[in-house]
Amino acid sequence: MKSYSGGCLCGAVRYRITSDPGPSRVCWCKDCQHISSNGTVNAVFPSASIEVTGTPAGYDKTADSGNTVTRRFCATCGSQLFSDSTGRPGLTVVRVGTLDDPSAIRPTANIWAASAPGWACLDAGLDRFEGAPAPPAPRRGSRDEDRRRAQCGDGAAGHHRGTAPRLRFVPGGRQDLRDRSARQ
Ligand SMILES: [Zn+2]
Numbered sequence: 001m002k003s004y005s006g007g008c009l010c011g012a013v014r015y016r017i018t019s020d021p022g023p024s025r026v027c028w029c030k031d032c033q034h035i036s037s038n039g040t041v042n043a044v045f046p047s048a049s050i051e052v053t054g055t056p057a058g059y060d061k062t063a064d065s066g067n068t069v070t071r072r073f074c075a076t077c078g079s080q081l082f083s084d085s086t087g088r089p090g091l092t093v094v095r096v097g098t099l100d101d102p103s104a105i106r107p108t109a110n111i112w113a114a115s116a117p118g119w120a121c122l123d124a125g126l127d128r129f130e131g132a133p134a135p136p137a138p139r140r141g142s143r144d145e146d147r148r149r150a151q152c153g154d155g156a157a158g159h160h161r162g163t164a165p166r167l168r169f170v171p172g173g174r175q176d177l178r179d180r181s182a183r184q
Pocket residue numbers: 008009010011012013074075076077078079
């Protein structure tokens with residue numbers, strides 16, 4: 001199993017991931033352009049595999065799909081670190097540029113390419129999706145799970161409306177992203 005470390009620009013928020021990465025894609029949705037002035041490069045990990053030191057701020061926004069997307073960023077330096085969606089409970093998007101070694105994860109596709117700016121340089125060697133990435137072929141009994149896992153970018157147009165993991169952070173403390181809502 002692989003492990004990764006990363007953090008924000010000022011170092012107030014650090015994280016460590018112990019998991020193999022899920023899908024990694026470049027997202028060109030308009031929301032990503034607002035937060036990065038470009039496409040965002042993202043990788044999906046199980047939320048429970050991410051340990052966070054420090055307390056990111058969060059901003060909730062309803063996506064076109066109706067899902068609530070929570071973007072987490074450092075309140076001091078503004079670095080965007082994570083994104084959660086009610087459409088993919090238990091999974092967290094990590095901004096690849098915040099890894100200590102961003103080369104460790106290579107994106108395989110551009111998604112929401114239709115809303116990329118005219119000057120954007122999209123690698124023709126990667127898969128291209130004009131909007132949300134196509135879900136993998138459904139397997140019997142696991143259709144919803146496959147659909148959730150297929151969603152990488154913030155703009156992913158998932159139809160599943162679940163309950164996002166409730167994340168808790170303790171200032172300066174070592175905290176993971178496990179769903180603790182059962183204890184509250
Ligand atoms: Zn910071």
